[in-house]
Amino acid sequence: MFAEKIRQLRENKQLLQRQISAALEMDNALYCKIERGDRTARREQVIKLAELLDASQEELLKLWLADKVYDIVGEEDGANDILNIVAESIVEYQKSKPI
Amino acid sequence: MFAEKIRQLRENKQLLQRQISAALEMDNALYCKIERGDRTARREQVIKLAELLDASQEELLKLWLADKVYDIVGEEDGANDILNIVAESIVEYQKSKPI
DNA sequence: TTTGACTTGACAATTTTCGACAAAAGTACA
DNA sequence: TGTACTTTTGTCGAAAATTGTCAAGTCAAA
Numbered sequence: 001m002f003a004e005k006i007r008q009l010r011e012n013k014q015l016l017q018r019q020i021s022a023a024l025e026m027d028n029a030l031y032c033k034i035e036r037g038d039r040t041a042r043r044e045q046v047i048k049l050a051e052l053l054d055a056s057q058e059e060l061l062k063l064w065l066a067d068k069v070y071d072i073v074g075e076e077d078g079a080n081d082i083l084n085i086v087a088e089s090i091v092e093y094q095k096s097k098p099i
Numbered sequence: 100m101f102a103e104k105i106r107q108l109r110e111n112k113q114l115l116q117r118q119i120s121a122a123l124e125m126d127n128a129l130y131c132k133i134e135r136g137d138r139t140a141r142r143e144q145v146i147k148l149a150e151l152l153d154a155s156q157e158e159l160l161k162l163w164l165a166d167k168v169y170d171i172v173g174e175e176d177g178a179n180d181i182l183n184i185v186a187e188s189i190v191e192y193q194k195s196k197p198i
Numbered sequence: 199t200t201t202g203a204c205t206t207g208a209c210a211a212t213t214t215t216c217g218a219c220a221a222a223a224g225t226a227c228a
Numbered sequence: 229t230g231t232a233c234t235t236t237t238g239t240c241g242a243a244a245a246t247t248g249t250c251a252a253g254t255c256a257a258a
Contacts, residue, residue, distance in 0.1 A: 001188065017204065027249055032205060039247075058177065066184040068171050078161055079189050083182050085165040089100065090178050116235065126218055131236060138216075 001070070002046075002063040003037035009053040010035070023052050040067065100169070101145075101162040102136035108152040109134070122151050139166065 010020060021031035024045055033039040041049070046064045050057035073079040109119060120130035123144055132138040140148070145163045149156035172178040 001184075016202095018202090026247095028203090029205075029250080030248060032203095036205080038206090042247080061175075062177055062181050062184060065172060065175060065181050066188070069168050069181060069185045070188060072167050072171070073164060073185065074189065076160075076164060078157065080186060082161050082164050082168060083186050085100075085161060086168045086172065087179060087182050089165070089169060090173065115233095117233090127234090128219080128236075129217060131234095135236080137237090141216085 001037075002041075002060070002067045003035055005055075005060070005063055006049060006053065007035050009055050013053060015052075020049070020052060024048055037067075040064075100136075101140075101159070101166045102134055104154075104159065104162055105148060105152065106134050108154055112152060114151075119148070119151060123147055136166075139163075 010017070017031050017035065018028055021028045024031065026045070030039060034041045034045075041064065043061075043064075046060050047057055049055070050060045069083075073082050076082065109116070116130050116134065117127055120127045123130065125144070129138060133140045133144075140163065142160075142163075145159050146156055148154070149159045168182075172181050175181065
């Protein structure tokens with residue numbers, strides 16, 4: 001999800017993993033694992049990645065968070081019920097109309 | 100969410116925290132924190148709790164998982180977007196109709 | 199077959215979580 | 229008030245999970 005996305009973005013830009021991992025100051029092996037979904041990135045890394053890949057920071061963060069949520073509910077019975085419970089408990093701030 | 104639920108169930112049954120924590124073989128202070136939402140229970144504890152409180156194991160587990168999901172997305176921008184992404188990626192097994 | 203990109207697995211370092219304990223704070227009541 | 233009890237809070241070390249490093253591996257192209 002997040003993983004496939006960053007791989008696509010990187011390939012579109014014709015960059016090597018080595019270049020990304022250098023820019024992120026991380027071991028190449030670790031970046032490889034992140035790109036394959038074996039490991040998760042940390043938030044700051046996601047943010048830097050968005051810059052490096054000219055991607056929307058918000059979008060990447062959403063995918064990254066979606067992965068985390070999926071890790072929790074993905075295998076559970078009634079996963080959708082759980083998501084609904086959470087959705088109801090969230091108070092999404094309405095954009096107040098300008099006066 | 101999970102926390103308030105177990106507190107209500109316990110109070111309805113007129114039990115003391117001490118009694119629950121003894122049955123769960125856990126420190127009283129820890130159970131207190133769980134009931135207040137300061138700490139999270141572990142899965143086996145949730146299951147035992149459902150028994151002790153005569154509650155539906157499935158329901159309690161859902162609330163417990165919902166808390167975990169909320170911890171991830173609750174404070175995030177576009178939390179609902181994230182939940183939608185996850186919902187779409189979940190393949191909920193359809194109950195196949197008996198022939 | 200050498201080179202460079204990528205992948206893997208095992209281990210080390212770091213961070214987070216869990217549980218134990220002590221002590222404080224609140225409650226009820228003689 | 230003073231005692232007995234329940235609940236709450238803070239802190240600490242142990243245990244577990246996460247993140248990072250290193251060495252060796254595969255694979256494809258030159």
